[in-house]
Amino acid sequence: MDNTQFDKMMQGMFQGMAELRESQAKSQAKADLESQKLREFQAETSLQIRESQAKTDLQLRESQAKADFESQKLRELQAETSLQLRESQAKADFEFQKLRELQAETSLQIRESQAKTDLQLRELERKLTHVGEILGSIGINTGLFAERLFASSFQKNPVLGGIRYNIVRCNVRDGNGKTEYDILLINGSSVAIVEVKYKAHPKDIEDLLEKKVAAFRSSHREYAGHKLYLALATTVSNDELVQKAGEAGIYLLSQEGQHVELLSGEVRTF
Missing domain, CATH: 3.40.1350 (Trna Endonuclease; Chain: A, domain 1)
Structure with a gap:
């Protein structure tokens, strides 16, 4: 191989290498661009995710705070209701105790009144019996009196x-x-x-x-x-x-x- 051919071959090789480097540079530039775009997209996505996460966290905290507030109100309402129930039960127990005492007192009064009434009725019955005996005696006497009166009149x-x-x-x-x-x-x-x-x-x-x-x-x-x-x-x-x-x-x-x-x-x- 003569020098001319060798030079052409070397020139062709250098040109190929230059084209390869150029192609590699373009590929690298394109890759760098894509990588940059990817990093930018990742950064943007990451930002959106953080913002979304922050918003979600805020909503969760607000919801939790609201839930805690409602739960607190519910506990307070339950406590108040429980207190009212205890007070109502205590009042009902008190009224029921008063009612039992009143019933016992009324029952005692009724028994005493019934005993007094029974005594009065027995006394009245005794008196009526006595009056009946008297009236019966009077009836017999008045009947005999009337018979003797009219008999005497007719005999005369x-x-x-x-x-x-x-x-x-x-x-x-x-x-x-x-x-x-x-x-x-x-x-x-x-x-x-x-x-x-x-x-x-x-x-x-x-x-x-x-x-x-x-x-x-x-x-x-x-x-x-x-x-x-x-x-x-x-x-x-x-x-x-x-x-x-x-x-x-x-x-x-x-x-x-x-x-x-x-x-x-x-x-x-x-």
Whole structure:
């Protein structure tokens, strides 16, 4: 190889190396540019991440602070509610204790009042029994008094409704002893049943009509052909009694002195 060829070869080699270095420089410059851009992007990204992290941290701290505040309020509310519940329970226990005491006191008062009432009732019952005995005795005495009064009057003057009777019988009983007639006035054609009451009532007229007539006709057949009259004799009378006796067609008698006074009007036979 001559020198010219060698020089060309060396020149070509140097040129190749220069081109290689140039290419490497361009590649290095491009790589450096890309690396710079990457570092800038990394720096920007890192900044954004730090800013985002800082913002997130701030939001987290604010949220935590808010949560802590709400939690504190909740604890305070729970404490207040618990206090109110304890106070309410204490008040309820106090009121319930007062109620039990009041119930116990009321129950005691009721028992004492009931005992007092029972005592008063027993005393009243005793008094009423005594009064009843007295009134019963008075009733018997007044009844006997009225019977004797009218019996004495008829024995002295055996006339009823203008009819004179020649027999006066007192306290006559049927043969079976179930029915008693206070006074019977008898003559040859008439019989008068006189029921005597100290203080007569309209019901006595009903009893006289419903019981005494049938009983007398059944047990005293010897007077089957006699006219039968009814009379109610009483020491105490009133307008209602007079009206009822008049409607029933019986005599109503009242005692004045020693005379029998006829208070009712029209009478009928039975």
